[in-house]
Amino acid sequence: MARESGIISWKELNPGTAITEPGNAAELKTGDWRSMHPETDRGKCIKCGQCYIFCPDMVYAKDEEGYYVQNYYWCKGCGICARECPVAAIKMIEEVD
Amino acid sequence: MSERVGIEVSLAVAEAVGLCDVDVVAAYPITPQTHIVEHLSELVAEGRLDAEFIPVESEHSAMSACVGSSAAGARTFTSTSSQGYALMSEVCFIASTLRLPIVMAVANRALSAPISIWNDHADLMFARDSGWIQLVATSGQQAVDLSVMAFRIAEDKRVSLPVQVNLDGFIMSHVIEPLFLPDAEEIKRFLPPFQPLLRLDPARPITIGPVGMPDVYTEARKAHDEVLKASKAVILEVFDEFAKQFGRRYELIETYRVEDADTIIVAMGSISQTASTAVDAMREKGLRVGMASICLFRPFPAAELAGVIGRAKNLVLLDRATVFAGGEISGPVALEVKSALFDRGLSPKVANFLVGLGGRDVTQQNFEEMVERVVTAKNGDLPPYEFINVRE
Incomplete structure (x- = not known):
């Protein structure tokens, strides 16, 4: 839980709040920040990878068929992918619960 | 036991810092502290001290260079006064919460306005809430001895905080006082090599000074406060060790x-x-x-x-x-x-x-x-x- 949220006791902080494991931002669950999430309509998608390029959180990764799929663990729901998609294949859907 | 010599207190402080085998001195001259860094730069130029002397363009840069060098694991010293402290203060607050054991002599001087190069404790009070340890000398001998002890207190792994040695500008810094300068061998026995808690090292990369969101800032401040609290016991221990080795005993309250x-x-x-x-x-x-x-x-x-x-x-x-x-x-x-x-x-x-x-x-x-x-x-x-x- 602590690694996902970054919520730890003052006793567990590194001296000077240093980060001693490079790349540990990957463990921080930013997915629970969002109020909307992107969904891709594969009928419209042209596999151009603009969503992958513009995503600030490395949410998109290419699958075997060449489509870019979202990892919602990191997706903050910023909507940049939907805004930049040249064929409007990505829609932002409101989170229901 | 070393000989008693008549020496200007600023020069004696610089000699003591040199004897502590400091690795980096980054400082900008300002009255009445100037003689301290001037003499350290002489020691480096004459080859008597194997250290990097960084002649920076301002006190803000001085403390910034000190943060970098201390984070890289170098024993680091600087010195300032008054307006110089005011200019570097932004970085001083960072140095302490980053737990960097920098030692700084402050030749205490009034803050402007009106412009005054003369002594009072405005700079010492300005630094009060910066999270540093603040030692205050009552004599030139004590200023020298505190400068040596400051490194040991700062670098103790239970502390790892920056330490200020305050000495009154002119009244103390420019007085020629008969005092004992410890010798290099004695200091070697007293002051172990600097081993930082963490070190900036390209082979083992770490991040120092990241952003602290609201869910970690309080914990960071609590951790800093706890270590400052705990430092009192270490200071007493170091005073005691110093008394045993050098025969001069200091107290928190004299x-x-x-x-x-x-x-x-x-x-x-x-x-x-x-x-x-x-x-x-x-x-x-x-x-x-x-x-x-x-x-x-x-x-x-x-x-x-x-x-x-x-x-x-x-x-x-x-x-x-x-x-x-x-x-x-x-x-x-x-x-x-x-x-x-x-x-x-x-x-x-x-x-x-x-x-x-x-x-x-x-x-x-x-x-x-x-x-x-x-x-x-x-x-x-x-x-x-x-x-x-x-x-x-």
């Missing part, structure tokens, strides 16, 4: 004739020496006066101070900096002292005086006036503070 004193003068820095002389003169007139000098301002040794002054009937609290708070509360040192007493249920008669501002001399006569004021005043008649020696 005292003079307090045992049976009705009235105690609480001072800080070189003014304590004038106060002691005044105590002797008043004792000869039959007044039971003593003096307590605060040698550690942060962390504030409230328990030790209350132990020393708690039984006195009257207190003369000296402040060498103004507090602009509307006149209804005391000066900065007096606030700490009153707080320490209040928390222990003690309420002696207290007079607080703002003295020695911007280089104004404080005489033996002034001390006698201050003591008379507190002794003769009725409880409740004394204002939160008074200026001494001010022309109407």
Whole structure:
């Protein structure tokens, strides 16, 4: 839980709040920040990878068929992918619960 | 045992820092601290000290370079005064929470305006809440010895915090005093090599100084506060080790004739020496006066101070900096002292005086006036503070 949220006791902080494991931002669950999430309509998608390029959180990764799929663990729901998609294949859907 | 030599205190501090085998000195000259860094740059230029001397373009850059070098694991020293401290202060707050054991000599000087190069404690008070350890010297010998001890305190793994050694500008920094300079071999035995808690190293990358979101900032401050609290025990330990090895013992609160004193003068820095002389003169007139000098301002040794002054009937609290708070509360040192007493249920008669501002001399006569004021005043008649020696 602590690694996902970054919520730890003052006793567990590194001296000077240093980060001693490079790349540990990957463990921080930013997915629970969002109020909307992107969904891709594969009928419209042209596999151009603009969503992958513009995503600030490395949410998109290419699958075997060449489509870019979202990892919602990191997706903050910023909507940049939907805004930049040249064929409007990505829609932002409101989170229901 | 080393020989006693007559030497300007600034040069002696620089010699002591050199003997501590410092790796990096990044500093910008400012009166009255200049002789310290000037002499360190001479030591490096003459090949007597194997260190990197970084002649930066400002104090802000000086402390920034110090942060970098200390984070890379180098024993780091700088020095400043007054406006120089003001300019570097942004980075000072960062150095302490990043737990970087930088040592800095501050030749205390008034803050502008009006422009004053002369001594008071405005810079020391300005640095009060920066999270550094603040040692205050009462003599040139102590300034030298504290400079050596500062590295050991700062670099102790239970501490790992920056340390300020405060010495009064001109009054102490420019005085030629007969003092003992420790020799290099003695210091080697006293001061182990610097082993940082964490180190910037390309082979094992880490991030120092990341953003702290609201869910971690409080914890970071709590951790810093706890380590500053814990540093007092380490400071006492280091004072003790120093006494064993060098034969000179220092205390958090130094005292003079307090045992049976009705009235105690609480001072800080070189003014304590004038106060002691005044105590002797008043004792000869039959007044039971003593003096307590605060040698550690942060962390504030409230328990030790209350132990020393708690039984006195009257207190003369000296402040060498103004507090602009509307006149209804005391000066900065007096606030700490009153707080320490209040928390222990003690309420002696207290007079607080703002003295020695911007280089104004404080005489033996002034001390006698201050003591008379507190002794003769009725409880409740004394204002939160008074200026001494001010022309109407």
